[in-house]
Amino acid sequence: MIQTSYETEVEADTIVVGFREISRFYCDGLGQELQAELGREEFAQCKNILVDCEQLNYANSQFVEVLLRLSRLCEEKEGRFALCCLQDFLQQVFQVTRLESRWPVYASRDAALIELNGS
Incomplete structure (x- = not known):
């Protein structure tokens, strides 16, 4: 159960x-669940994914696995993947693991959406 x-x-x-x-953060099936949800018709025209971490108060390697899965989904659509609103603990995790250089990280949701959507 997720x-x-x-x-x-x-x-x-x-x-x-x-x-x-x-x-x-329990990942058993979460990656597949998210991938199935993002495959719904209402999301078909979207090529970018933004992960908003503002309310995230816990993360582990399983969370990183979900991020990798979502990132690959963007690559398949030739879109862009980004994160925003990282809490201090998550910023530290990204620095230690060097994930900060893998994906763009924005301070706010608005800044990320402006960059991703080009407006």
Whole structure:
């Protein structure tokens, strides 16, 4: 059973995935669940994915696995993948693991969407 919470929404050409209030991150099936959800018709025209981490209060290697899966999905659509609103602990994890150089990270959702959607 997936014990995590997220929401998805569309902003122009970008799917925004926002994780909410996660105290533990269980990945069993989450990557597949998200991939299936993002494959729905309402998301078909979107090529970019933005992961909003503003409310994320826990992350581990399973979270990174989900990010890698979402990033690959963007690559398949020739889109762009980015993150925004990283909490201090997650910024430290990204620095230590050097993931900060893999994907663009924006301070705010608005800044990320302006860059991703080109407006």
